[in-house]
Structures are given as C-alpha cells and as structure tokens.
Amino acid sequence: MTTTSAGPTLIMALDQGTTSSRALIFDSQFNIVGRGQHEFAQYFPHDGWVEHDPEEIWSTTLQACRDALRQANCQAKDIAALGITNQRETTVVWERDTGKPLYRAIVWQDRRTSAYCESLRKEGHEAMIQEKAGLLLDPYFSGTKVRWLLDNIPNGQERAAAGELCFGTIDSYLLWRLTGNVHATDASNASRTLLMNLATCDWDDELLALFNIPRALLPTIRDNACLFGNTSASLFGAEIPITAMIGDQQAALLGQGCIDQGQVKSTYGTGCFALVNTGHTIIRSEYKLLSTLAWRLDGQPTYALEGSIFMAGAIVQWLRDKLGIIQRASETESLSEGVSWQQTELLIPAFTGLGAPYWRPDARAAIFGMTRDTGRRQIAAAALRSVAYQTQDLLRAMSDDGQDIQQLRVDGGMTDNGWFMQALSDVTCLPVLRANSAEITVRGAAFLAGLQVGIFDSLQDIQRLARSKGRFEPELNRDERDQLYDRWLAAVDKVR
Numbered sequence: 001m002t003t004t005s006a007g008p009t010l011i012m013a014l015d016q017g018t019t020s021s022r023a024l025i026f027d028s029q030f031n032i033v034g035r036g037q038h039e040f041a042q043y044f045p046h047d048g049w050v051e052h053d054p055e056e057i058w059s060t061t062l063q064a065c066r067d068a069l070r071q072a073n074c075q076a077k078d079i080a081a082l083g084i085t086n087q088r089e090t091t092v093v094w095e096r097d098t099g100k101p102l103y104r105a106i107v108w109q110d111r112r113t114s115a116y117c118e119s120l121r122k123e124g125h126e127a128m129i130q131e132k133a134g135l136l137l138d139p140y141f142s143g144t145k146v147r148w149l150l151d152n153i154p155n156g157q158e159r160a161a162a163g164e165l166c167f168g169t170i171d172s173y174l175l176w177r178l179t180g181n182v183h184a185t186d187a188s189n190a191s192r193t194l195l196m197n198l199a200t201c202d203w204d205d206e207l208l209a210l211f212n213i214p215r216a217l218l219p220t221i222r223d224n225a226c227l228f229g230n231t232s233a234s235l236f237g238a239e240i241p242i243t244a245m246i247g248d249q250q251a252a253l254l255g256q257g258c259i260d261q262g263q264v265k266s267t268y269g270t271g272c273f274a275l276v277n278t279g280h281t282i283i284r285s286e287y288k289l290l291s292t293l294a295w296r297l298d299g300q301p302t303y304a305l306e307g308s309i310f311m312a313g314a315i316v317q318w319l320r321d322k323l324g325i326i327q328r329a330s331e332t333e334s335l336s337e338g339v340s341w342q343q344t345e346l347l348i349p350a351f352t353g354l355g356a357p358y359w360r361p362d363a364r365a366a367i368f369g370m371t372r373d374t375g376r377r378q379i380a381a382a383a384l385r386s387v388a389y390q391t392q393d394l395l396r397a398m399s400d401d402g403q404d405i406q407q408l409r410v411d412g413g414m415t416d417n418g419w420f421m422q423a424l425s426d427v428t429c430l431p432v433l434r435a436n437s438a439e440i441t442v443r444g445a446a447f448l449a450g451l452q453v454g455i456f457d458s459l460q461d462i463q464r465l466a467r468s469k470g471r472f473e474p475e476l477n478r479d480e481r482d483q484l485y486d487r488w489l490a491a492v493d494k495v496r
Contacts, residue, residue, distance in 0.1 A: 034072025083449030134291030143194030244448035251444030257466030268412035
C-alpha cells in the first residue's frame with residue numbers, strides 16, 4: 001500500500017442513494033475524517049410510480065460535499081481524488097446545452113413500464129435481451145424508462161436523435177453537473193440499462209434498435225477507475241479529480257474485499273442484494289439470477305451474478321409500523337431469543353411479490369402454522385428467519401449456477417442483530433462474516449478513486465482494509481437445516 005506523504009492523500013466519496021445524498025472524506029487507512037448527508041423528497045404521482053427531482057439530488061450532493069470539507073477542516077486542494085457510487089437504474093434526461101433536466105428522475109423502484117415490458121416479452125424479445133445484457137426484461141432497469149421519457153418529453157425522440165439531449169443514470173448526471181460538460185458513465189452502471197452488451201462492454205446496436213433509443217443520447221462508457229474529469233473550480237474553490245464511478249451494489253462487493261471468484265457479499269437494507277464474483281467469465285444463470293458487470297479496470301471486465309429480494313429490513317418496518325409489536329428495530333433481537341427452530345410459524349414475506357430466484361410479482365405474503373401460542377416473539381423470529389431463508393434461496397441458485405461459495409460476507413442495518421446473524425449462518429450452513437464498517441458501499445468507491453491516483457497499489461489492498469467485526473458459524477446440523485428449508489420451499493410454492 002502506498003503511504004507516501006507527497007501530495008494530498010485524502011479521498012472524497014459521494015454516495016448518492018435512494019433517500020439521501022452523502023459525502024465522506026477518508027484518509028488512506030479508511031478512517032472517516034469528514035461527512036455530510038442530506039435527504040431529499042420522494043414523489044409518487046401515480047400508483048407504482050416513483051420519482052426524484054434531479055435538481056434536489058444535485059443540491060443535496062453539493063451541500064453534502066461542502067459539509068464534509070468543513071467537518072474535515074480541509075480544502076478542495078487537499079483532496080487527491082473523488083469517487084462516486086449511486087443508486088442504480090434511476091434515469092435522467094437533460095438538455096445538452098443547458099444541463100436542464102426535462103423530467104423528474106424515474107427511480108429504479110418505478111413500475112410504470114410494466115405493460116411495455118410485457119408486450120416485448122410476448123413478442124419474444126426476452127431471450128435476446130438476457131443473452132446480450134444479462135438482465136431480465138423488467139421495469140427495474142433503465143432502458144424502458146428511457147423509452148418512456150422520450151415518448152413523454154415534447155419532441156423527445158427527434159431531439160435525442162439530433163444530439164440535443166443526454167441520458168444518464170445518477171452517476172452520469174452528477175458527473176455532468178460536477179464537471180460542467182462531461183457526458184460519461186462507468187461500465188457497472190451501464191450494465192444495468194438493458195442497453196449494454198456484457199461481452200463487449202459497449203452499447204449494443206440490436207438492443208438500441210429494439211428500444212428505439214438513438215446512440216447520440218448515450219454517455220461514453222469508461223472503466224470504473226479512470227480520470228473522468230475534474231470538478232469545476234467554482235464549486236469547491238479548486239478542481240478535484242473525479243477518478244472512480246461504480247454502482248452501489250458493485251461498490252459494496254468491492255468494499256467487502258470480494259475480489260476473487262466465488263466470494264459473495266449480501267447487503268441487508270430495505271431489501272437484500274447478494275452478489276458473487278464470477279471472475280472474467282459471464283455466467284448465464286439457469287435460475288433467474290442476473291448476469292452483471294462487477295467492475296472494469298484497465299479494460300479488463302470482472303463479472304458477477306446478482307440476486308435480489310424485495311423484503312429484508314422492510315419486514316422489520318412492517319412489524320413496527322403495521323403490526324405495532326415493536327417500537328424499534330433492535331427489539332427483534334431480544335424478542336426472538338429463545339424461540340426454537342421448531343416453531344410452527346413460517347412467514348413468507350411476499351408483500352410486493354417474490355424477487356430472485358422466483359420473480360413472481362403476483363405472489364402475496366402469508367403466515368403459516370399459527371396456533372393459540374403464537375405471539376409477538378414467534379412472529380418476530382419468523383420474520384427474521386424469513387430473510388435467512390430468502391438468502392439461502394439466492395445462494396442455492398448461485399451454487400446451482402456453478403459457484404463454489406465458502407463463506408458469506410454481510411453488511412447493512414440488519415447485521416447489527418446478532419440473533420439474525422446466527423440464524424443466517426444456520427440456514428445457509430456457511431460462516432457469516434459481518435463487516436467492520438457501516439460504510440461498505442462508499443468505501444468501495446473511495447478505494448477505486450484512491451487506486452487510480454496511487455494511494456493504493458492494487459485490488460489486493462482492499463482485502464487488508466475490509467476486516468470483519470464478527471464471525472458466526474452454523475450450529476444446526478445439516479439434516480435439521482434441510483428439513484426446515486424443505487418446509488420453507490413448500491410454503492413458498494403455496495403463495496406462488
């Protein structure tokens with residue numbers, strides 16, 4: 001690891017998320033020396049629609065950066081590099097001449113293009129899309145959002161074809177605003193658009209033709225670590241090199257030190273995202289996992305398989321906000337203590353359908369096996385165990401797709417719950433390593449930014465920095481685990 005004192009050694013990283021914009025400043029040992037964070041509004045104009053105001057995203061990001069610099073008691077000239085990580089798939093279109101957004105950002109959660117996706121599916125396009133892009137045909141991804149925007153912005157198609165408009169995911173939009181005119185994206189975010197060919201890491205002509213999206217609208221795809229441009233000096237008092245951009249879940253994979261094939265991380269926020277590093281090979285999943293790009297460095301792509309479940313921390317929120325059986329999320333740990341694995345209650349949390357590997361939006365939640373003895377403790381334990389079972393669904397699909405998984409690295413708010421951590425290890429029959437920091441995602445972006453400017457020497461440096469703060473070993477015997485998991489699968493079949 002490089003430790004020279006010549007020149008600035010601080011790294012700023014932006015984490016532009018679904019509900020807030022954050023900026024953190026790290027030293028070369030990943031100690032946080034400054035931070036800023038600001039929330040912004042969520043807009044729900046129709047059922048299933050979710051929007052953000054791009055100007056609010058920009059203003060909160062700018063303020064977060066200035067707050068971080070102030071707290072760190074440093075100036076822009078002290079920052080060696082800036083990295084960006086972001087909510088993926090969220091889509092913005094703006095004017096090339098003015099930088100003015102022409103519509104609110106359509107958020108990754110938005111479902112307005114469901115009918116369009118279904119029509120393409122009926123026309124038989126999904127197999128081609130999955131082969132080229134590695135993704136399923138779903139409103140989740142950016143391509144159908146772009147199509148909707150061009151159809152609903154006045155003269156959108158004509159202006160896009162004439163090169164008057166720019167499309168970008170949030171990384172690209174922030175890069176434009178920070179630099180003033182750089183229209184680029186990184187390979188990881190591009191891989192989430194339905195428009196990039198995974199094998200070539202370039203926009204695909206057949207996919208562009210299918211969605212009727214002009215190439216002139218699209219940003220240039222670059223490596224995840226490179227000099228994207230410099231921030232305008234007017235923003236912070238001096239230019240800061242922007243040397244990394246990466247989607248949030250890929251950033252967490254890197255932040256956990258999962259740089260070798262077969263290493264897997266699982267992040268437990270509102271939902272759960274599990275990614276396994278598949279090295280330089282694209283794995284075409286037979287079990288409805290997504291093939292995606294982890295990162296591309298020096299022109300060399302590293303790939304991943306990804307599985308997502310819709311309800312993780314959101315189940316705990318349901319216990320609190322709808323059932324009222326807890327006041328704080330942390331109470332689930334003490335409530336669940338002592339509830340046997342032989343409990344009859346089993347919760348299938350399909351409140352918004354089932355994610356991977358089922359992809360059944362029509363499924364609905366259910367609780368099986370309730371008796372007169374069922375109470376707060378049993379429901380809390382069943383809720384936490386349902387997240388462990390869903391994680392096993394994803395890991396089993398990864399294993400069936402040929403991945404040899406030896407341990408599970410985890411991060412996110414739910415991992416503070418030791419009872420859940422033990423349940424996760426028991427259900428998956430794997431050692432579970434809990435991250436030593438709550439800032440795994442932004443740490444991945446900061447590491448890439450530092451790698452590009454020589455603060456770090458190689459990817460291996462992240463493994464020395466990505467230490468765990470707890471290891472949980474399975475305590476259930478495999479036969480008992482298999483019986484419990486078979487019961488889970490039978491219950492899932494009932495709601496499918």
